[in-house]
Each structure stands twice: as structure tokens, then as C-alpha cells.
Amino acid sequence: MEGQDFDELTVLGSGSSGNCYLLQNRDETLILECGLPYKTILKGLDFNLMNVVGCLVTHEHKDHSKAIKEFISNGIDVYSSSGTLKAVDAGDYRAQVIESENQVSIGDFTVLPFETEHDAIEPLGFLIQHSDMGKLLFITDSYYCQYNFTGLNHIMIECNYSMDIVNENFERGLIHPVLRNRLLKSHFSLENVKEFLKVTDLSQVKDIVLLHLSDSNSNAAQFQEEIERLTGKPTYIADKGLKIDLF
Numbered sequence: 694m695e696g697q698d699f700d701e702l703t704v705l706g707s708g709s710s711g712n713c714y715l716l717q718n719r720d721e722t723l724i725l726e727c728g729l730p731y732k733t734i735l736k737g738l739d740f741n742l743m744n745v746v747g748c749l750v751t752h753e754h755k756d757h758s759k760a761i762k763e764f765i766s767n768g769i770d771v772y773s774s775s776g777t778l779k780a781v782d783a784g785d786y787r788a789q790v791i792e793s794e795n796q797v798s799i800g801d802f803t804v805l806p807f808e809t810e811h812d813a814i815e816p817l818g819f820l821i822q823h824s825d826m827g828k829l830l831f832i833t834d835s836y837y838c839q840y841n842f843t844g845l846n847h848i849m850i851e852c853n854y855s856m857d858i859v860n861e862n863f864e865r866g867l868i869h870p871v872l873r874n875r876l877l878k879s880h881f882s883l884e885n886v887k888e889f890l891k892v893t894d895l896s897q898v899k900d901i902v903l904l905h906l907s908d909s910n911s912n913a914a915q916f917q918e919e920i921e922r923l924t925g926k927p928t929y930i931a932d933k934g935l936k937i938d939l940f
Contacts, residue, residue: 700939707931724748731763746800752813753780776815809835853880854910
């Protein structure tokens, strides 16, 4: 309907090849992660930066931060921890330092960063609120979450691997012990996601989006089915091109 506001999540990429998500309404776009080539993200924005109020970056790894400097040079504020911004040599111009548990406003969005557990310098997750969208939890590249959340409306959470698949690949010699150990201490497993969701208030949750699935240690259909069965909530895999209305 003409004149009606809309709120939409668009997935431009999710996984080790690059992560980028758009939260959009009629007036504003908030970008989550910029781990794709700048031109790819620009295309996803229909080559229009006018409504972009900022970009949140969880940590310095390239699949999450690749386009930071190009965003900054094109006048987009990038919000991340001091450790992350220093690690990517972001400089001072339009590099906005945010701290865990200190809320900030980005356009009409409010963002509460929180600490995550990953093999990065100072990684963060984000609790994002908007009057149209409600509360959205964004947590990726973390093997554990120490926080409890209430009143959530949308959950975007990494579900990188399952222990069964990792152990099977390990026994078959398809995964190196070092890589296996790193995986267990840096990414959210299906099992840990389930435990997290069991202790999270899901009473107002409308949808769950599973992020950053491993190419070789995950099963998208299985993960989606198990989380949906556990929670009773519509569950989606963050495939490139996915769009979800966030009403």
C-alpha cells in the first residue's frame, strides 16, 4: 500500500565467503556486517546510499569486515569495538567506537552491543531495536552467549555446525584436529544454539534466522527442521537473497 512503512531483512551473504545483511524500512537502512566486496553490497542497496544510517561490524575477520574502508571513504559510519576498528586500521574518520553494554542510537535504531566468544580481538553481538521492527537479536561467530534476553521479536543467530557431522568428518580424516578445535571454540553449534534458545524468552519471537552455516559441517534442512520443532517458530536459513518482512 502506498505510504505504508515496511521493515525487511535482506541477506546479501552469510558464511565464510562473506556476511552482509540489510535491515531496511522506507526511510533507513542499517547494514549488519560488510564482509562482501563493496560493489556487491552497493548493488544490494540498488546503488543508493542515501538511506544508509550506518554499518555494524561484529569483528575484524575479512568475511565480516572486508568493505569497512570503502564504506568509510564513501561517507558511511561504521560502528564496532575499539579492538576491531584498530585491527582493520579503520582510522578515525567515520569509525565509531562502541562498547559492550553501552547503548547507542543509529538513526532511529537503538543498538546495545554485548560481548561474544570468538577468536577475535574484541568481538560483539548486537541487540537492535526500532519502533516498527521491535527487538532483534544478532549474534554470530560465537561459541557461547553469557547473556539472557527477554521480549525479543526476531532472532538472527549463527548455527555453524553440528557435533555429529564434525565428529564424523574428523573420523573420516576430512577435518584437521587443529581446525576442529578452533571450530569448537569460535562458532555456535546446533547443540549450543538449542540450549541457548531453551533458556531464552521466545514468547514474542516471530521468526528465527540461522546464520553462517558451514559448507562441510552443517545440514541446512536438518538444522531448520530441528530448530523449528524445538521452538515452534518459523525458522529460515540465511541463504543469499533471502528476504523476510519484519512486522
